[in-house]
Amino acid sequence: MTDGRIAVVGASAAGLAAVEALRRGGWTGALTLIGDEPHLPYDRPPLSKQLLSGDWQADRLGLRTTDQLDALDLDLRLGTRATALDAGTRTVTLADGERLACDGVIVATGVRARTLPGVAGTAGIHTLRTLDDALGLQTWLSGAERRLVVAGNGVLGCEAAAVARELGHKVTLVGRDPLPMRRLVGDGTGTLLATEHERHGVRMLTGVLDGVETADGHVTGVRLTDGSTLPADTVLVAIGSEPAVDWLRADAALDTTDGLRCDEFCAAAPGIYAAGDVARWYHPGHGRHLRIEHRMNATEQAMTAARNLLAELGVTEDERRPFTPVPYFWSDQYGMKLQAYGVLAGADRAETVLLDAGERRVAALYGRDGLATGVLAAGLPPRQIRGLRAVIATPGPWDEAHARLLAAVGGE
Amino acid sequence: MNITLDEDKCCAAGQCVLVAPEVFDQRDEDGIVVLLDAQPPAEQHAAVHEAAAICPAAAIQVHA
Ligand SMILES: Cc1cc2nc3c(=O)[nH]c(=O)nc-3n(C[C@H](O)[C@H](O)[C@H](O)COP(=O)(O)OP(=O)(O)OC[C@H]3O[C@@H](n4cnc5c(N)ncnc54)[C@H](O)[C@@H]3O)c2cc1C
Numbered sequence: 001m002t003d004g005r006i007a008v009v010g011a012s013a014a015g016l017a018a019v020e021a022l023r024r025g026g027w028t029g030a031l032t033l034i035g036d037e038p039h040l041p042y043d044r045p046p047l048s049k050q051l052l053s054g055d056w057q058a059d060r061l062g063l064r065t066t067d068q069l070d071a072l073d074l075d076l077r078l079g080t081r082a083t084a085l086d087a088g089t090r091t092v093t094l095a096d097g098e099r100l101a102c103d104g105v106i107v108a109t110g111v112r113a114r115t116l117p118g119v120a121g122t123a124g125i126h127t128l129r130t131l132d133d134a135l136g137l138q139t140w141l142s143g144a145e146r147r148l149v150v151a152g153n154g155v156l157g158c159e160a161a162a163v164a165r166e167l168g169h170k171v172t173l174v175g176r177d178p179l180p181m182r183r184l185v186g187d188g189t190g191t192l193l194a195t196e197h198e199r200h201g202v203r204m205l206t207g208v209l210d211g212v213e214t215a216d217g218h219v220t221g222v223r224l225t226d227g228s229t230l231p232a233d234t235v236l237v238a239i240g241s242e243p244a245v246d247w248l249r250a251d252a253a254l255d256t257t258d259g260l261r262c263d264e265f266c267a268a269a270p271g272i273y274a275a276g277d278v279a280r281w282y283h284p285g286h287g288r289h290l291r292i293e294h295r296m297n298a299t300e301q302a303m304t305a306a307r308n309l310l311a312e313l314g315v316t317e318d319e320r321r322p323f324t325p326v327p328y329f330w331s332d333q334y335g336m337k338l339q340a341y342g343v344l345a346g347a348d349r350a351e352t353v354l355l356d357a358g359e360r361r362v363a364a365l366y367g368r369d370g371l372a373t374g375v376l377a378a379g380l381p382p383r384q385i386r387g388l389r390a391v392i393a394t395p396g397p398w399d400e401a402h403a404r405l406l407a408a409v410g411g412e
Numbered sequence: 413m414n415i416t417l418d419e420d421k422c423c424a425a426g427q428c429v430l431v432a433p434e435v436f437d438q439r440d441e442d443g444i445v446v447l448l449d450a451q452p453p454a455e456q457h458a459a460v461h462e463a464a465a466i467c468p469a470a471a472i473q474v475h476a
């Protein structure tokens with residue numbers, strides 16, 4: 001038996017996985033799940049895919065049925081913002097002033113979309129992070145042909161551009177980098193993606209957004225820093241995200257530079273853990289702090305954070321375990337699926353070992369400080385792709401990993 | 413234990429196959445999940461629960 005309370009802040013992929021793991025792990029005390037969105041936990045990856053295209057309605061996005069949620073016996077606070085955390089006393093403050101004294105807290109507040117200053121309230125300007133964002137953009141894209149400018153050619157901008165193009169809109173994809181997603185995936189895959197977007201009729205431009213032009217409260221175009229303007233009926237601002245740590249800033253005991261900093265156990269302070277997009281934790285296998293904005297990491301990290309919190313509280317007999325995942329990521333564009341294992345971000349070296357733009361096949365290796373840390377592939381049979389995980393499961397010498405990758409994909 | 417899948421949701425991540433290869437496989441053409449055993453024996457249950465939990469598309473449902 002346990003009494004007391006654990007609060008999980010953020011009611012999305014990581015928050016849900018955390019409360020489930022806490023119950024599975026034997027926590028029978030009060031379990032408060034706090035989320036500032038009004039919705040039950042839903043899945044985000046389909047927002048820029050099946051929801052935006054109109055293939056799915058919002059009701060397909062729910063991560064659990066109400067029955068499944070009821071079985072968790074949660075003190076569920078939706079539409080409720082947490083405004084502060086006092087790590088020393090493990091107290092969470094809510095927007096209405098209520099203070100929750102807790103035995104443990106799991107921070108799972110994710111990230112928020114970065115936007116442009118001064119555009120709030122301008123019709124036709126969108127970000128794409130929440131269900132409400134996606135429904136808003138979907139409404140604009142569900143009717144007659146529009147001129148859509150997507151500002152930012154990272155993963156999110158690329159996926160949205162592909163969907164909008166497939167819906168028949170005139171799409172301009174603007175990025176700092178001439179190749180889509182290059183900062184993450186490097187030249188080879190960037191070239192493949194550029195070929196795909198071009199082939200499907202997306203206009204690609206290199207440039208940096210400076211601001212928007214409006215008339216009668218509606219966007220009419222975007223201005224680039226080189227002084228040029230692009231006419232637009234609808235603008236998607238996809239220029240990255242910021243960890244949702246504003247509510248944690250008041251507590252000097254917490255380091256909130258680029259996410260909530262945690263140790264290898266995902267602990268930020270005694271009794272305080274973090275998981276998902278918001279967590280920057282020390283990965284012993286990579287020897288550095290990582291923050292990963294991928295769907296699978298949200299679940300895996302939440303499960304580990306929950307187990308470690310229960311171990312710390314003495315609810316289980318387990319030892320706390322370091323969180324040492326092999327991260328996994330995928331992206332869908334034009335029916336092509338990119339899949340990656342390991343860590344691509346922060347690589348100082350990237351090499352494409354297989355590239356066949358015609359067949360839409362690619363395989364590439366990523367690394368840092370002489371070690372191979374990540375691998376990406378598209379267009380290969382599933383068994384082959386699964387096999388690539390082993391190549392970088394633990395960061396090892398570049399040349400060895402390179403040879404194994406070559407052998408696995410049959411490149412030259 | 414009884415397992416059901418939502419093939420539409422599956423994003424072909426293959427994580428279920430890595431965790432429980434006796435129970436899940438992927439179609440060769442598109443990587444969509446294939447159920448090898450809808451009522452796996454007890455020694456598979458822990459792996460199946462793990463697979464259902466980490467599936468990044470919430471495509472695997474486990475019923476008692
Ligand atoms: C459009 C889109 C497409 C994506 N596609 C892919 C993909 O193809 N593959 C992939 O691997 N990943 C993808 N991702 C990333 C993936 O969805 C995220 O990694 C995942 O959602 C992270 O889950 P999380 O629970 O950590 O954070 P989030 O999902 O961001 O959830 C955090 C929740 O906490 C709430 N919150 C924030 N602050 C507070 C507060 N102070 N009080 C209360 N609640 C608060 C937020 O409103 C939110 O509901 C995509 C993301 C988006 C937006």
Ligand code: SF4
Binds near residue numbers: 423425471
């Ligand atoms: S883990 Fe989930 S998404 Fe991946 S193949 Fe299995 S069922 Fe499909």
